[in-house]
Every structure is written in structure tokens, then in C-alpha cells.
Amino acid sequence: MKIAIIGSGHIGAGLGRAWAKRGHAVVFGARDPANAELVALCAAIGATAAPVASAVRDAAVVALAVPAPALAEVVAAAGDLAGAIVIDCTNAVERGMALTYGHTTSAAEELQRRIPRARVVKSFNAQGAGNLADPIYAGVAATNFYCGDDADAKAIVHGLIEDVGFEPVDAGPLASARLLEPLMIVWVTAAQALGTRDLAFKLLRR
Amino acid sequence: MKIAIIGSGHIGAGLGRAWAKRGHAVVFGARDPANAELVALCAAIGATAAPVASAVRDAAVVALAVPAPALAEVVAAAGDLAGAIVIDCTNAVERGMALTYGHTTSAAEELQRRIPRARVVKSFNAQGAGNLADPIYAGVAATNFYCGDDADAKAIVHGLIEDVGFEPVDAGPLASARLLEPLMIVWVTAAQALGTRDLAFKLLRR
Known part of the structure; x- marks a missing residue:
């Protein structure tokens, strides 16, 4: 299965490592796919890297593993992802560990x-x-x-x-x-x- | 330690059983302390029952184990519970498993x-x-x-x-x-x- 992972930090890299090992075709979507760290990661785990728009093309699954503030930019680059399965791994958190959305009292x-x-x-x-x-x-x-x-x-x-x-x-x-x-x-x-x-x-x- | 438990349903009874076994003085606060089921429970686990206002008097800890809609009545009967440690075991849930308070989106x-x-x-x-x-x-x-x-x-x-x-x-x-x-x-x-x-x-x- 072709899986695009946007973000190659701890979570994105961890997911990529696990899924590549299980035989999935992992492609990291990145602002700068030639980034040395990302290139090394891809070589180590047998994945590839591409600009976001090209990484998500034909991907059955798109995992979003970026900081929440980066989501707007990622979505703009990725397009509407029609039909794609989008795994939202993000956490939208304000200072003081308050959730950004929907949690205002108890x-x-x-x-x-x-x-x-x-x-x-x-x-x-x-x-x-x-x-x-x-x-x-x-x-x-x-x-x-x-x-x-x-x-x-x-x-x-x-x-x-x-x-x-x-x-x-x-x-x-x-x-x-x-x-x-x-x-x-x-x-x-x-x-x-x-x-x-x-x-x-x-x-x-x- | 004197512990008042308001509510003797599954949660209240379960807490009372565990705490009485550990030697705490458990008193159930109830609208009707003479209720046969409650009397039997008290006899079985070595607890007592009393009206809410009297149960919470001098209690170091008050555990609220009633359905959330009953809280208003319980608080009215219990008074302001100044200084008491109040354990809120309740769950305020609307139809469809939506939390009543503070959770509106994600x-x-x-x-x-x-x-x-x-x-x-x-x-x-x-x-x-x-x-x-x-x-x-x-x-x-x-x-x-x-x-x-x-x-x-x-x-x-x-x-x-x-x-x-x-x-x-x-x-x-x-x-x-x-x-x-x-x-x-x-x-x-x-x-x-x-x-x-x-x-x-x-x-x-x-």
C-alpha cells in the first residue's frame, strides 16, 4: 500500500519505519525533500521523499504527523485529498496544555x-x-x-x-x-x- | 477516616465495600436511608446510612456517586461542604454519549x-x-x-x-x-x- 507521511519528526519517522518494515511503500512529503536528515532516514528504512503535493498523489493513506500549526500549509500543499484516508496524528495544544478545540470546561x-x-x-x-x-x-x-x-x-x-x-x-x-x-x-x-x-x-x- | 458516599448504586456500593474493608467509617447519604436494599448493603459491609445532610457532617471525604442530573439536589441537601474533600465520580453525559460540559469539537x-x-x-x-x-x-x-x-x-x-x-x-x-x-x-x-x-x-x- 502506498502511504504518504507528511512530517518526518519522531512520530512521522517512527510510523515510516514500522510501515516500511511491513512492506508498505512509504513516501515522506516534505517542504524540502532533499533535506540531509530526511534523505538519510529514507535510505535507512527504504522509503522515499517528495514534495507534499507529489507525495500524496495516488497515496491510499496520508498520515499527517506535523505540528498542528503547520496543518494549514500542509493542506494547502496537499489539495483536497479526495478519497484519501487521512490519519490525523496531530495534537492541537495551546500553552498550558489546553486543547485548542472544543474543551472549555468540565x-x-x-x-x-x-x-x-x-x-x-x-x-x-x-x-x-x-x-x-x-x-x-x-x-x-x-x-x-x-x-x-x-x-x-x-x-x-x-x-x-x-x-x-x-x-x-x-x-x-x-x-x-x-x-x-x-x-x-x-x-x-x-x-x-x-x-x-x-x-x-x-x-x-x- | 469518615467517608460519606452519596449514592449506593453500583459505583457507590463498590466504593463503600472497598473502603469499609480497609477500615474506613463509611456512611451512605441517601434520600431514604431506610430503603431495604441500602439497609442490606450496610449490614453486609459494615456501613451506615443517613440523610445526605447528616451523612456529610464531619465527613473528611464526600464521594458523589449519583447520576449527574441528581447533583443539584444532592448539593442543595449537602450544603457548601466547606473544607470537605469531594470526590466527583459522576459523568455528565447527554444522549448519544456527548459530554454535557465543554466538549464541542476537536x-x-x-x-x-x-x-x-x-x-x-x-x-x-x-x-x-x-x-x-x-x-x-x-x-x-x-x-x-x-x-x-x-x-x-x-x-x-x-x-x-x-x-x-x-x-x-x-x-x-x-x-x-x-x-x-x-x-x-x-x-x-x-x-x-x-x-x-x-x-x-x-x-x-x-
């Missing part, structure tokens, strides 16, 4: 606004209740993320998560509830797709 | 709008590049979620995710990018908190 923040003198911590929202009875999957403790603005409150909740048997992972300030609340829907969607509620998130470490 | 949807004739699939955004070279953690393939609106495109991307060595999990339509884009920031936050980029998400199954 249920936990709204709750904190209603009870400003309490110390709200978001947790235990992103899994089925079955995990509360048994959060250990084949010897691996499922991860339970939490977030909040009060360090003392978070330390206590950390312990309470351990008490249930989960591995607690601190996901930052209460505004991170914008990140954790979506997890539940990922969980529900996966449960429906896989036909089981025996599912839990884990943050794997080497 | 970078992937904006991209699709710019190239309407292409078939955008979101994926590979929620981990460090190191995982592309080696997505296997102690024998366990890390999960790579993907979402999109075109079934054929998704099937192909599913295969490309396997080609990299990940376990692919279908997270639904392109609007699910609102759920997957936040994952990256969870990943970055955890990487900073834990001091390692050797991290990956896994959807555990029994």
Missing part, C-alpha cells in the same frame, strides 16, 4: 464552582463498577486517574484509590477533568464494540 | 471540515514516539485508539495500527476525537509526574 469544574469552599477531586468516573470489586487484571492493577486543585485533598484521594486496589495516577489540576471525563465514553464505546464490561485502563510503564 | 473534526472529500481517521496522537518503535510493554501490546466516520478507512487504519505492533481499539465516529485528543495530555501530564516517557495506554481485559 462537570467537575462546574461542581467546584457550585461549592467553592469544598475541595473537589475528580476520580473513579472512567470505568465500570465491576472494577471496584476487582481492579486487578491478570496480576496487573488497573489505573485510576485523579485530578484536583488541592494538594492535601489529592494526597488523601490517592490513598483512597490505593485502598480500592487501583494504581493511582495524578493527572494534574481540576481542569484535567476535561481530559478524564472523556475517558468514560472511550470506556463505554470500547465496551460496546468489544461486547464486554470487563475493561479497564492501564498506564503501562517499561 | 482538531480532527476541524480538519475534516477543511478537507470534506477526504476520510479522516484520528489515531497515533496519544503517546510518545518511543512507542512506535516498541509498543510492547513486558509482553503486553499497548492500545492505540482510533476513530473516524468511514468504515472502510477505519478498517485499513486498524491494520496499519497492527502493523506498528499496537492493539487497535475502535473508539467510534470522528467526533470521538474529542475523547482521544485529551488522552495525549493525560499522557504528557503522567510523563511529567512520573519522570518517564516510557508510558503507554492499555485497555485491559479479563
Whole structure:
């Protein structure tokens, strides 16, 4: 399969390496295809490089692995990509780790606004209740993320998560509830797709 | 530690069971503390039940495990909970699995709008590049979620995710990018908190 990868940074190069190894015809689309680093990468993994417009021509799949601010330029160069499968690997993030699009508040923040003198911590929202009875999957403790603005409150909740048997992972300030609340829907969607509620998130470490 | 749990459904009961077992004084706050099912639960796990206002009095921790639409009533009954650690376990979700608060679009949807004739699939955004070279953690393939609106495109991307060595999990339509884009920031936050980029998400199954 001909795959065009726009961007040859860590993500683009990593995808190119993996896909070339599996026999796909990888072509990197670049502003400067003669760039020495890119040429060396292509030689190393058996890929080619071309200007964006030519790289995407006849590509079944186009992977966008550029910084989000570069997308406008890439799309202008690539054209409308009619029919192409476009894999969006980008992350549009503002300073302070805020997502550029569509995430402006969360249920936990709204709750904190209603009870400003309490110390709200978001947790235990992103899994089925079955995990509360048994959060250990084949010897691996499922991860339970939490977030909040009060360090003392978070330390206590950390312990309470351990008490249930989960591995607690601190996901930052209460505004991170914008990140954790979506997890539940990922969980529900996966449960429906896989036909089981025996599912839990884990943050794997080497 | 005195812990008040508001709500004795699956999540509330599950938390109560785990915390009571660890020696915490668990009291369920309920509209009707004499409810037979709740009384039986309390007897089984060594907890007590009380009206919400009385349950939260002197509680170090208040866990809210009620359906989101019930929050207004619970907060009215509980008062301002000054100083209390409030664990928000709720999920505010509208029909069609849309989050009630703060999630209105995503970078992937904006991209699709710019190239309407292409078939955008979101994926590979929620981990460090190191995982592309080696997505296997102690024998366990890390999960790579993907979402999109075109079934054929998704099937192909599913295969490309396997080609990299990940376990692919279908997270639904392109609007699910609102759920997957936040994952990256969870990943970055955890990487900073834990001091390692050797991290990956896994959807555990029994």
C-alpha cells in the first residue's frame, strides 16, 4: 500500500519505519525533500521523499504527523485529498496544555464552582463498577486517574484509590477533568464494540 | 477516616465495600436511608446510612456517586461542604454519549471540515514516539485508539495500527476525537509526574 507521511519528526519517522518494515511503500512529503536528515532516514528504512503535493498523489493513506500549526500549509500543499484516508496524528495544544478545540470546561469544574469552599477531586468516573470489586487484571492493577486543585485533598484521594486496589495516577489540576471525563465514553464505546464490561485502563510503564 | 458516599448504586456500593474493608467509617447519604436494599448493603459491609445532610457532617471525604442530573439536589441537601474533600465520580453525559460540559469539537473534526472529500481517521496522537518503535510493554501490546466516520478507512487504519505492533481499539465516529485528543495530555501530564516517557495506554481485559 502506498502511504504518504507528511512530517518526518519522531512520530512521522517512527510510523515510516514500522510501515516500511511491513512492506508498505512509504513516501515522506516534505517542504524540502532533499533535506540531509530526511534523505538519510529514507535510505535507512527504504522509503522515499517528495514534495507534499507529489507525495500524496495516488497515496491510499496520508498520515499527517506535523505540528498542528503547520496543518494549514500542509493542506494547502496537499489539495483536497479526495478519497484519501487521512490519519490525523496531530495534537492541537495551546500553552498550558489546553486543547485548542472544543474543551472549555468540565462537570467537575462546574461542581467546584457550585461549592467553592469544598475541595473537589475528580476520580473513579472512567470505568465500570465491576472494577471496584476487582481492579486487578491478570496480576496487573488497573489505573485510576485523579485530578484536583488541592494538594492535601489529592494526597488523601490517592490513598483512597490505593485502598480500592487501583494504581493511582495524578493527572494534574481540576481542569484535567476535561481530559478524564472523556475517558468514560472511550470506556463505554470500547465496551460496546468489544461486547464486554470487563475493561479497564492501564498506564503501562517499561 | 469518615467517608460519606452519596449514592449506593453500583459505583457507590463498590466504593463503600472497598473502603469499609480497609477500615474506613463509611456512611451512605441517601434520600431514604431506610430503603431495604441500602439497609442490606450496610449490614453486609459494615456501613451506615443517613440523610445526605447528616451523612456529610464531619465527613473528611464526600464521594458523589449519583447520576449527574441528581447533583443539584444532592448539593442543595449537602450544603457548601466547606473544607470537605469531594470526590466527583459522576459523568455528565447527554444522549448519544456527548459530554454535557465543554466538549464541542476537536482538531480532527476541524480538519475534516477543511478537507470534506477526504476520510479522516484520528489515531497515533496519544503517546510518545518511543512507542512506535516498541509498543510492547513486558509482553503486553499497548492500545492505540482510533476513530473516524468511514468504515472502510477505519478498517485499513486498524491494520496499519497492527502493523506498528499496537492493539487497535475502535473508539467510534470522528467526533470521538474529542475523547482521544485529551488522552495525549493525560499522557504528557503522567510523563511529567512520573519522570518517564516510557508510558503507554492499555485497555485491559479479563
